[in-house]
Amino acid sequence: MARLEHVNLVVKDLDATLDFILTAFPDWRVRGTGEGDWYGTKRKWLHVGTDDHYITLNNGGTGSNRDLKGHLPGLAHIGFIVDDMEAVANRLQAKGYEIATIGADHPFRKTIYFIDPAGFEFEFIEYLSQKPEEKNMYGGETSGITRVSTAI
The missing domain is CATH 3.10.180.10 (2,3-Dihydroxybiphenyl 1,2-Dioxygenase, domain 1)
Incomplete structure (x- = not known):
């Protein structure tokens, strides 16, 4: 059996995206945080969700996210x-x-x-x-x- 465990997103503002997620899912919690090195760039990360499913948020995003009206992959x-x-x-x-x-x-x-x-x-x-x-x-x-x- 396969099931999705997590999605990993890179964002500019951890707190803003965390607020959105916790508003949508008030029973979720931050289950862990840390810092890491991503190809020479330090960034913070956190896992928000349940014991079984979560979203990883990483700060340090630069540039714009994909245009949702566009056709880029x-x-x-x-x-x-x-x-x-x-x-x-x-x-x-x-x-x-x-x-x-x-x-x-x-x-x-x-x-x-x-x-x-x-x-x-x-x-x-x-x-x-x-x-x-x-x-x-x-x-x-x-x-x-x-x-x-x-x-x-």
């Missing part, structure tokens, strides 16, 4: 299954984070996207069915996606 978004998409969205909006995209209406799932301060897009998905053939049904959308934020 790179990370498009990171998706998380959540029990209550509206609660996640409400927490993020209460802290001033804007909805980037509202997913298409679908009979078995709801999706919403936010962009963190580092420019990474996070998708939050709530499944409305536990039946694999329903939650993994491709097609069936009754609307298109709605781009909300001018950031993308």
